[in-house]
Amino acid sequence: MNPVPVIGLEVHAQLRTRTKIFCGCRHEYGARPNSRTCPVCLGLPGSLPVLNGSAVRLALRLGAALGCRIRTRSGFARKNYFYPDLPRNYQITQHAEPLCEGGWLEIGPLGARRTIPLERIHLEDDAGKMLSARSGRGVDFNRAGVPLAEIVTRPELCSGEEARLFLRELRRLLRALDVCDGDMEKGNLRCDANISLRPAPGAPTGARVELKNLNSLRGVRKALDHEIARQGARLAGGTAVAAETRGWDARRGATVFQRAKERSSDYRYFPEPDLPALVVDEAMLASIRRELPELPAARELRYVRELGLAGDVAATLCESSALAVYFEAMAETVDDARACANWVTGEVLRLCGETGVDVAEFPVPPDEAAALLRRVARGGLSLCAAKAAFATMVAEGATAADAIARAGMGLIGDREHLSSVIARVIATYPEQAALCRAGKAGVADWLTGRVMAATGGRADPRLTAEILRAALMRPDDG
Ligand code: ADP
Ligand code: MG
Numbered sequence: 104m105n106p107v108p109v110i111g112l113e114v115h116a117q118l119r120t121r122t123k124i125f126c127g128c129r130h131e132y133g134a135r136p137n138s139r140t141c142p143v144c145l146g147l148p149g150s151l152p153v154l155n156g157s158a159v160r161l162a163l164r165l166g167a168a169l170g171c172r173i174r175t176r177s178g179f180a181r182k183n184y185f186y187p188d189l190p191r192n193y194q195i196t197q198h199a200e201p202l203c204e205g206g207w208l209e210i211g212p213l214g215a216r217r218t219i220p221l222e223r224i225h226l227e228d229d230a231g232k233m234l235s236a237r238s239g240r241g242v243d244f245n246r247a248g249v250p251l252a253e254i255v256t257r258p259e260l261c262s263g264e265e266a267r268l269f270l271r272e273l274r275r276l277l278r279a280l281d282v283c284d285g286d287m288e289k290g291n292l293r294c295d296a297n298i299s300l301r302p303a304p305g306a307p308t309g310a311r312v313e314l315k316n317l318n319s320l321r322g323v324r325k326a327l328d329h330e331i332a333r334q335g336a337r338l339a340g341g342t343a344v345a346a347e348t349r350g351w352d353a354r355r356g357a358t359v360f361q362r363a364k365e366r367s368s369d370y371r372y373f374p375e376p377d378l379p380a381l382v383v384d385e386a387m388l389a390s391i392r393r394e395l396p397e398l399p400a401a402r403e404l405r406y407v408r409e410l411g412l413a414g415d416v417a418a419t420l421c422e423s424s425a426l427a428v429y430f431e432a433m434a435e436t437v438d439d440a441r442a443c444a445n446w447v448t449g450e451v452l453r454l455c456g457e458t459g460v461d462v463a464e465f466p467v468p469p470d471e472a473a474a475l476l477r478r479v480a481r482g483g484l485s486l487c488a489a490k491a492a493f494a495t496m497v498a499e500g501a502t503a504a505d506a507i508a509r510a511g512m513g514l515i516g517d518r519e520h521l522s523s524v525i526a527r528v529i530a531t532y533p534e535q536a537a538l539c540r541a542g543k544a545g546v547a548d549w550l551t552g553r554v555m556a557a558t559g560g561r562a563d564p565r566l567t568a569e570i571l572r573a574a575l576m577r578p579d580d581g
């Protein structure tokens with residue numbers, strides 16, 4: 104019997120505040136190293152932390168959305184360790200009394216959802232960042248003091264894929280709540296994964312390995328899959344798994360030993376003497392609950408149940424609120440939710456990818472996209488032409504009406520207009536027309552070219568061919 108993986112995640116989400124958690128320095132990514140620092144976040148003697156209320160509200164928003172119990176009185180503690188990126192030599196975190204406890208997150212596709220229980224969510228400050236050798240060795244403290252919510256799951260995930268799904272679900276929730284940017288590449292969302300194997304049902308688990316700082320969804324899955332195989336091989340070979348901290352080496356595709364696992368007592372936690380208890384009053388909590396938006400999972404379900412969208416399309420739309428908002432704005436004036444959904448997940452996403460623009464900054468407003476689709480629905484425009492017009496609108500900022508007129512796509516189906524153009528072309532080139540009637544190959548293509556030139560390339564090719572054929576039919580043809 105195969106041993107069963109037991110996995111728990113510790114996710115760090117940088118909260119979207121304007122300033123840091125204990126000082127007024129800007130929380131800003133990409134600024135010149137050490138330009139966003141002050142005595143507090145540099146840990147200078149005598150400086151005192153003051154808790155940022157926005158950080159608390161964002162953490163509460165997350166806790167409320169995840170169904171956590173909120174502690175009305177929580178506290179901060181010092182977690183002591185030495186590392187060059189930690190200026191005070193201790194992190195201010197919540198230990199015995201976290202802000203949020205319990206709660207859960209549902210993961211997986213609709214119809215096959217699984218509930219993953221949470222342990223806790225607490226507030227803490229981020230550390231600085233070691234700079235690479237290339238930029239000159241040193242430490243950048245701009246990140247030191249950035250507010251973090253640490254979301255800790257119970258050890259109830261069963262595979263690398265489940266861990267990936269959990270993170271993806273959490274990421275879209277964080278984004279929908281405006282709590283965190285959820286950009287793993289920039290490091291504002293980071294994940295450590297704990298993994299042990301249970302040799303047989305009911306048996307105690309083996310030692311737990313902690314995989315540090317996995318910086319992509321795929322990385323999380325791959326690192327866990329590798330670690331499951333590594334621990335499995337050790338068990339099968341009769342060697343125990345050691346409790347240790349390992350990192351993921353993406354290039355080698357393997358987890359690598361970093362250090363023996365520290366124990367809680369190694370950190371010499373004690374209550375932070377410079378901060379009072381964090382008290383959350385009922386009114387504040389009530390207003391936070393009232394202001395929660397429709398959550399992505401609920402939105403996805405509504406799209407499937409009420410709008411009849413396919414599950415995967417609904418899931419794609421609900422990946423980002425901006426995308427969902429765009430879709431809903433279109434669907435308000437187009438009487439076909441599926442067509443709108445396909446348009447957004449197809450055209451809008453593709454053009455975003457090609458132009459490198461975020462959906463939130465997409466240049467064509469949804470009502471213009473809707474105008475195109477209404478034209479298609481009325482039969483005045485082919486879907487293909489609508490897509491071409493849309494590309495023009497994105498590239499040149501044209502309105503739907505402009506793009507259609509300019510590309511002359513409105514001519515499609517205008518048989519009378521095209522017939523008169525063709526009659527004029529035949530009258531202008533009587534010799535070629537005669538050759539064509541006589542069956543000379545290639546002349547019809549040449550005449551088609553003249554029709555295209557006369558319409559500025561706006562003639563519908565199929566209709567042109569049909570009218571031309573009828574006009575140039577040899578007397579004995581029919
Ligand atoms: P630490 O502070 O040492 O990291 P915690 O008790 O806070 O320890 O647990 C951290 C994470 O470890 C949690 O996500 C939890 O679900 C997970 N975890 C606990 N026990 C196990 C286990 N046996 N195997 C895998 N993960 C586990
Ligand atoms: Mg840990």
Ligand code: ZN
Nearest residue numbers: 126128141144
């Ligand atoms: Zn500061």
